Amino acid sequence: MPDSRFVPMVTYDRRFLFWWGLLLFCCKLGSRRQLDFALRDPETYILDNVNRLSGCEQESLPVHKTLSHFLGHVGSAAVAWVRTECVRHLIRNKVLDAARFYGRFVIAVDGTGYLRFHQPHCAHCLVHKNGSVVSYLHPVLEAKLVDPRGLALSVATEFIENPIPHRSLAAPALATLSEYETVKQDCELKAFARLAQSLKTDFPQTPFCLSGDSLFACGPVITLCEQNHWSYVLTFKPGRTPSLWQDFQGLLSLSPGNRLQCRRPDGTRQCFRWVNDLRYDDDAGRRHTVHALLCQEQRDNTPQTFAWITDLRLTAANVVAVAEQGGRVRSKIENQGFNLQKNSGLNLEHAYSTNADVLKAFYYLLQIAHLFLQMFEMGSLLQHLARQYACSPRQLFGSLKNLAQRLLEGFRYCLLPDEAFDPAEAARGQIRLCDSS
Ligand SMILES: [Zn+2]
Secondary structure, three states: OOOOOOOOOOOOOHHHHHHHHHHHHHOOOOOHHHHHHHOOOOOOOHHHHHHHHHOOOOOOOOOHHHHHHHHHHHOHHHHHHHHHHHHHHHHHOOOOHHHOEOOEEEEEEEEEEEEEEOOOOOOOOEEEEEOOEEEEEEEEEEEEEEOOOOOEEEEEEEEOOOOOOOOOOOOOOOOEHHHHHHHHHHHHHHHHHHHHHHHHHHOOOOOEEEEEOHHHOOHHHHHHHHHHOOEEEEEOOOOOOHHHHHHHHHHHHHOOOOEEEEEOOOOOEEEEEEEEEEEEEOOOOOEEEEEEEEEEEEEOOEEEEEEEEEOOOOOOOOHHHHHHHHHHHHHHHHHHHHHHHHHOOOOOOOOOOOOHHHHHHHHHHHHHHHHHHHHHHHEHHHHHHHHHOOOOHHHHHOOHHHHHHHHHHHHHHOOOOHHHHOHHHHHHOOOOEOOOO
């Protein structure tokens, strides 16, 4: 009779576990536990397909705890490296060339809520008090490569953590809403310095243009852009740099020729005005030369004003592009980036682990899966299929969530064919990114 104390030990190849973990997000399973049900059924092709994707010959599927154990073992930095390699590969193979703005890739930078706990979680949570409700938060600062089509690819991440551990987790120092905002913004700017360093290390030669909200329109950020030879288009608000705004207003009236009026396809009337070569002395006494752009819009009798500062010298020939592709494109990190990752089944705000580093590893795994999904959704293969039915891919499947469901069904019930892994076959049918989302 076999001794039940001796369970046969299975060793899983890291490539196999990586692909299996990636499918958790590609198929939008929502929680780690779902791996044991949706991706483990012996009656399906899951095992064969993961073996094919990873080039392995495993004889059984793991359980979800094996994935956590594996991620804890390799560490989050290794998963972050794979994310960065994926983006480098796309840039090198010119897949993202249509996203370039005057030769540069636009990198939107923004912070967002990531994890929220109602009980003290760890020494690094930011503590936020709103009335009688206390939350323990882990926000994150992201840099995403964005373009007007809706692309939002994670290129660098900084987890915003309280650097000073609370004296006691039982009685942590509480911050009111306004104190919390101050701490968070301060942390975002500090995190940006770290993020800029890793972005430069990971992409030393890639020409970037930084796009950020008014929090980033300040001396430290502009200095980092200058040092790294990055362009920038940052939201310009009077309250952030009051004297620079005052100079800008004064010089605008002295430059009546710097004006362009146009109309957007939706009927919105726009009036652009700009001033080049503004001198900006920041709080640390550093002198910068910036150019400032104002855009006044009239839509349905509602006037709106937008403004940006940039290192790009402004002319009538480029102001529309600077505003659209350098400035407004920033909204893609919020809409196509954070909102989709939180609300379309990727479950960004779900705590996939209780271990701090494994949590981060899952975060990066999600970013890689989202990159894959964007290439899939915006790729010519799916566009071509949808065109046969005279609609867009999203109309064809009803929603992005349904698309992930179909992907899961595909992995469960269809064996990936040999030709899918044949390099010669792959070279014949190149998948390109579509022109519009
Ligand atoms: Zn915590």
